[in-house]
Amino acid sequence: MTRRVAVYGAGSWGTAFSLVAADAGCEVTLWARRPELVDEINMTGENGDYLPGVELPKRVRATCDPADAARGADIVVLAVSAQHVRGQLEGWRELWTPSTKFVSLMKGVELGTNKLMSEVISEATGARPDRIAVVSGPNLAREIVERKPAATVVACADEGTAALVQSVCHTPYFRPYTNPDVIGCEVGGAIKNVIALAVGVTDGMGLGDNAKAALITRGLAEGTRLGVAMGADPLTFAGLAGMGDLVATCASALSRNHSFGFRLGSGLTVAEARKATTQTAEGVASCKAIEALGLRHGVELPITEAMAAIIHHGQKPADVVDALMSRAPKAEAALLPDSVGSIRQA
Missing domain, CATH: 1.10.1040.10 (N-(1-d-carboxylethyl)-l-norvaline Dehydrogenase; domain 2)
Structure with a gap:
């Protein structure tokens, strides 16, 4: 079964993860804030602002409509700023289903609350820890889109969710390992x-x-x-x-x-x-x-x-x-x- 993945955030890492997921056989919708960037990605197959010269797979489609990105998605991947994600998720809360799985690519701590990103996602969406995974590791986006060998960790309290996320980003050049230690x-x-x-x-x-x-x-x-x-x-x-x-x-x-x-x-x-x-x-x-x-x-x-x-x-x-x-x-x-x-x- 082909998995549908929605990636929110068309910066270098969000775009790179979209490429990885597409190479792993997923249909990917990449949300970007700016319509002109969406048009560029859909017309040229390239995100020239962040990863110039990189041709994205045909399975990657861009949109600036968050509801369009969420439609039919099995997994929602978050690659936006750690300091802005709470407000965005609260505004998009009605887009998710009770079975939506969330994946954080964000590596930060929220100012003011001092919360980790998995905690912010849980509070803003109502998702329990078994639906929230974290991807972390030595993942420099430019090398990944050049399909150079890399490895990463998929952390989640639920082994099944971790295995699901692992499957949507496992390619010949990108090797994910699972780990229950989210913190x-x-x-x-x-x-x-x-x-x-x-x-x-x-x-x-x-x-x-x-x-x-x-x-x-x-x-x-x-x-x-x-x-x-x-x-x-x-x-x-x-x-x-x-x-x-x-x-x-x-x-x-x-x-x-x-x-x-x-x-x-x-x-x-x-x-x-x-x-x-x-x-x-x-x-x-x-x-x-x-x-x-x-x-x-x-x-x-x-x-x-x-x-x-x-x-x-x-x-x-x-x-x-x-x-x-x-x-x-x-x-x-x-x-x-x-x-x-x-x-x-x-």
């Missing part, structure tokens, strides 16, 4: 954007690969501490949705969060970096919400706090780096399942 996958996906901002800052300042490696490693520890405090499995952070996503986002020039941080480290102000950025860098907003989650759960998040200080409190990158390096020396916390009692150490 771990979402925390890993959100905090890696913040760590990538920090790595971008140090790269922009020319601080070298040792600094990059230290931030990636301590960033993994930071995400693991927060995830475990929220109920996640620490082993999730050693997998694709943790270390895998972190490495790709921190090391690749294709990463929008790294690029944003690089501009800050090179001397641009936050306002100037925003102006120079054409796509959403979710870590810019999420660092403040993740910082609040750390305070709520009593977990120290020094790298996240440092990025919030630069982006939201106007501190200079050089001063923040000095503050991080002058922290009191400590033992390195072991990130093993039996060390949860000590995993809050920073």
